Amino acid sequence: MNRALVFNQHLRNKGLKNTRQRLIILETFLDSSFHYSTEELYQVLRKDHPRIGYATVHRTLKLFTECGIAVELNFGDGQTRFEPLYSDHHHDHLVCTRCGKIIEFVEPRIEQLQREVAERYDFSVESHRHELYGRCIKCSQPS
Amino acid sequence: MNRALVFNQHLRNKGLKNTRQRLIILETFLDSSFHYSTEELYQVLRKDHPRIGYATVHRTLKLFTECGIAVELNFGDGQTRFEPLYSDHHHDHLVCTRCGKIIEFVEPRIEQLQREVAERYDFSVESHRHELYGRCIKCSQPS
DNA sequence: AACCAACTGAAATTGAGTTTCAAAAACTAG
DNA sequence: CTAGTTTTTGAAACTCAATTTCAGTTGGTT
Ligand SMILES: [Mn+2]
Ligand SMILES: [Mn+2]
Ligand SMILES: [Zn+2]
Ligand SMILES: [Zn+2]
Numbered sequence: 646m647n648r649a650l651v652f653n654q655h656l657r658n659k660g661l662k663n664t665r666q667r668l669i670i671l672e673t674f675l676d677s678s679f680h681y682s683t684e685e686l687y688q689v690l691r692k693d694h695p696r697i698g699y700a701t702v703h704r705t706l707k708l709f710t711e712c713g714i715a716v717e718l719n720f721g722d723g724q725t726r727f728e729p730l731y732s733d734h735h736h737d738h739l740v741c742t743r744c745g746k747i748i749e750f751v752e753p754r755i756e757q758l759q760r761e762v763a764e765r766y767d768f769s770v771e772s773h774r775h776e777l778y779g780r781c782i783k784c785s786q787p788s
Numbered sequence: 789m790n791r792a793l794v795f796n797q798h799l800r801n802k803g804l805k806n807t808r809q810r811l812i813i814l815e816t817f818l819d820s821s822f823h824y825s826t827e828e829l830y831q832v833l834r835k836d837h838p839r840i841g842y843a844t845v846h847r848t849l850k851l852f853t854e855c856g857i858a859v860e861l862n863f864g865d866g867q868t869r870f871e872p873l874y875s876d877h878h879h880d881h882l883v884c885t886r887c888g889k890i891i892e893f894v895e896p897r898i899e900q901l902q903r904e905v906a907e908r909y910d911f912s913v914e915s916h917r918h919e920l921y922g923r924c925i926k927c928s929q930p931s
Numbered sequence: 932a933a934c935c936a937a938c939t940g941a942a943a944t945t946g947a948g949t950t951t952c953a954a955a956a957a958c959t960a961g
Numbered sequence: 962c963t964a965g966t967t968t969t970t971g972a973a974a975c976t977c978a979a980t981t982t983c984a985g986t987t988g989g990t991t
Contacts, residue, residue, distance in 0.1 A: 662937055662988050684978080698940035703979070719864060721917075723948095723978070739911050750905050758898050759920060766891050767925035768882050774864075775918045777902060782910035805957050805968055826948080841971035846948070866947070866979090 648675060648714040648729065655712030666697050670705045674715070675729055680747050682724040720747075720776065737774075741781035748781065791818060791857040791872065798855035809840050813848045817858070818872055823890050825867040863890075863919065880917075884924035891924065 652671055656663055673690055674681070681689070687702045706727050709715035718726040720740050735756075739748040755775070763770045779785075795814060799806055816833055817824070824832070830845045849870050852858035861869040863883050878899075882891040898918070906913045922928075 660937080664938065664988070666939075682978090696940085700940060700942095700980085701938080704938090719862065721862060725979080739906065739909055741911075742914060748909050748911065750909065752901055752905050755898055755901050755905075758895055758901070762893050762895050762898075763882065763920055763922070766882055766893065767928075768884075768891065768920065769923045769928045770920045771885060771922040773918075773920045775916075777906055777911065777913045777916045779906070779914040780912045785910075785912045803968085807957070807969065809970070839971085843949080843972080844970060847969090868947080 646731075651712055651714050652709065655708070661708075666694075666701050667705055667708075669694055669697065670702060671709070674706070674709065674727070678729075680718055680726045680728045682726050684724065686727070719774075721778075737776065739777045739779070739781070741784055742778050743780055743784040746781045746783075789874075794855055794857050795852065798851070804851075809837075809844050810848055810851075812837055812840065813845060814852070817849070817852065817870070821872075823861055823869045823871045825869050827867065829870070862917075864921075880919065882920045882922070882924070884927055885921050886923055886927040889924045889926075 649671060652667075653663065655661075656667075670686075670690065674686060677689075679685075683699070683703045683706055686706070687697075687699050690697050690702060706715065709727065710717055714730055715727045716730045718728060718738070720726065720738070722745075734751075736749040736751050737755075739750060741747075759770065759773060792814060795810075796806065798804075799810075813829075813833065817829060820829075820832075822828075826842070826846045826849055829849070830840075830842050833840050833845060849858065852870065853860055857873055858870045859873050861871060861881070863869065863881070865888075877894075879892040879894050880898075882893060884890075902913070902916060
């Protein structure tokens with residue numbers, strides 16, 4: 646799954662244009678394995694591309710989400726975060742409430758039990774959010 | 789666990805006062821089994837108590853959270869919701885993305901697996917959020 | 932090259948959440 | 962009870978991320 650390709654396809658499908666800014670934002674976003682907020686990605690971009698505006702970064706991240714190459718995350722800190730989506734590698738998150746560190750985890754048995762729960766209530770699941778909040782090993786050490 | 793008592797204790801501990809408004813808000817909040825946002829609870833209260841202000845409702849819900857008789861929920865609709873906390877009855881949520889219906893579920897096997905995951909990363913969990921988004925049975929019916 | 936729809940970025944707007952402040956209410960001590 | 966002190970209240974102002982607006986620019990098509 647080539648994410649750049651999926652994005653181009655999406656632009657074509659919707660009659661949208663392939664601009665210099667969108668390409669730069671896409672590359673920067675995909676190169677990182679971070680969980681960027683709009684503001685953070687904007688700051689990173691500003692170093693090399695000071696003329697790209699915040700609104701454009703915001704709109705482009707929304708486009709990424711629309712065409713399925715990114716997902717929105719919300720860890721309750723008042724900032725929406727975005728991460729590149731790997732369709733073959735779903736994961737959930739451990740979030741350190743002290744230093745902000747984000748650890749990714751995969752647990753197929755939980756995914757399976759989720760499906761069972763949904764079935765129990767005749768509920769058809771489209772997405773889910775599963776996050777554990779607490780202290781990472783560094784932050785639980787007695788300094 | 790008498791939640792009104794816990795709240796009074798909290799007020800005393802912090803040198804706060806026992807006001808008419810706080811009592812009314814507490815009763816209305818506990819009587820409901822809803823997942824109210826501040827605005828929603830404010831609207832409900834306004835019917836019988838039109839002089840209670842939004843800011844007071846907001847501050848009081850924060851107090852409830854502080855003393856542990858309520859929890860904040862965020863289902864990604866841009867409104868923070870609050871629900872009375874029953875210390876002996878933890879649950880997670882199914883959220884219908886069409887009609888907004890909220891179904892509560894309990895699955896001890898998932899809770900157990902969560903603990904295993906945390907251990908795997910030497911992570912000490914303080915809280916977690918686990919929500920499944922999709923269609924409730926009514927909303928997945930072909931009208 | 933010319934046209935036009937889409938795009939950009941600065942600035943304005945929105946909306947939930949939070950804070951401010953002067954008047955009111957709850958305590959406390961006498 | 963009364964006076965004095967502290968906290969609370971509610972309307973309005975403020976904050977801040979997210980979103981929209983709009984005039985000038987750019988991309989893509991003929
Ligand atoms: Mn991740
Ligand atoms: Mn609930
Ligand atoms: Zn940490
Ligand atoms: Zn529904």
